[in-house]
Amino acid sequence: MRLEKKATVASSSVAALLVFLKLAVGILSGSIAILASAIDSLLDLIVSLFNYFALHNAEKNPDEKFHFGRSKLEPLAAVIEGTIISLSALFILYEATSKILHPVTMRHMSEGIMVMIASFVITALLVLFLNYVAEKTKNMVIKADALHYKTDLFSNGAVLLALLIIHYTGQELIDPILGIGIAIYMIYSTLPIIKEGVLMLLDVALDKEDVDKIIQVLKEEPEITNYHYLRTRVSGSHIFISFHAVFNNEISLYNAHTIADKVEAKIKQLFDDDKKVHILVHMDPYDDAEINEEEEEW
Template identity: 40%
Template structure:
């Protein structure tokens, strides 16, 4: 049985994370809708390929943000008979889907930029385009600041993926702003060249995002620094003579941690259980929402066959 104060901390942490995740997804969708409308107007007035690139990027952001909203809603459902560990991997699936959307937008932008290089088209109303892109930059910066706060509190892969979209969108907006300013000075090829550079940046971001999503779906271990901290916390309890069999992974923003404690042979079952609760409480202080499984081993057995002791 987990101590009541630990249960309360876990419940409060999960509720707070759920609230932040829902706010972040709705903020993302709302921002994308506003930016699409503004950039659509700017593209209609300027005909800029860079503005079109930024518009397509925002359209992909909207699709990804809606996907995120649905995935986060699904991932926050409690465990059920078919999903004992919960539905957290829905966020990793959403991140993988987003990477495909981003890669598609990159290929589209690259094709449009190459076409504009081969058949240049003069830009118009660059002043309007500059004003719209400046507005987009401010709105994106505000959203990124909020998403950074949510990621720090929840470690959500879906929000991290969405934040990467908008970081890419910010870079796209800055590049578009530069392209419009150079085009206004007579540098006609600056617009498609910068649009092509944006496409390359977006494609690289998509590949990185997809790789991170695959890592989550393949149950990649937590970072070495986090694993070392878990081992240190477990080993700090006086009755614990060793820790081995540490296995970790993430399901959405929730860490899943399994480990074995080496205890005295003559320790009673009740005392062994008490030691495990102390270790669990220490780990929960580091990961308040973690799903922790602890197994107790008598010291006379040492490590299990074929399993090396953790350092």
């Protein structure tokens, strides 16, 4: 099993455990903050299961129906995850506002505090593991999951602090105010995830730094007299690159093909091993960029 899949299994298991604990105590205590955290964990579970499905299918080889594979399932999963988090945050805002308008006395405070301590410790361990996997694999889905559980870690710590303050001061207004703060933070944290996912779905190009490295490889090859129509796009863990390489018209097709293979190998070395780089080289016997100038316009 791939490391990314192990990470989604771990996050799904943790989310399932936290949902059971938080829902039980949240309903018994009447705490909006704990209930909000429980709902967030329930959505975590749904998202983690979907992430497992996305990763499982994204790694499938191209077939007759999907000639370029299913790599876009990864950014799609990130967009769906960000959207679900945002919707859950809106629900938390609604519940917190309702409690401010219609106060409810909290109960079972000791149980709530114990559950939130356990949640904080378990989530902290999961965040450490997900950060390790995200750093090692550079996978967008795991990166989103790591960021998501990191926000959970902060919210769990905030809920725990609020419960302790309420327990010793009796100021229950802190509970819905904290719920509102958690909801706003959840929405704020999802914006980069949704943005990156949407950009990938729209075939965003590589960063300028990576494009410049590709150009440098082309310029360093003496047999390539020029290049044009350099195009790049990112789709999950896949990178697609295409360009026209101009050769001297006296070079043999065999030699031009050999040089193109060498250039492809050098370009692939620019990226991490976990990235699947697909390169298409069109070999021109003369520079036809000006002839097809209109096609170059964006």
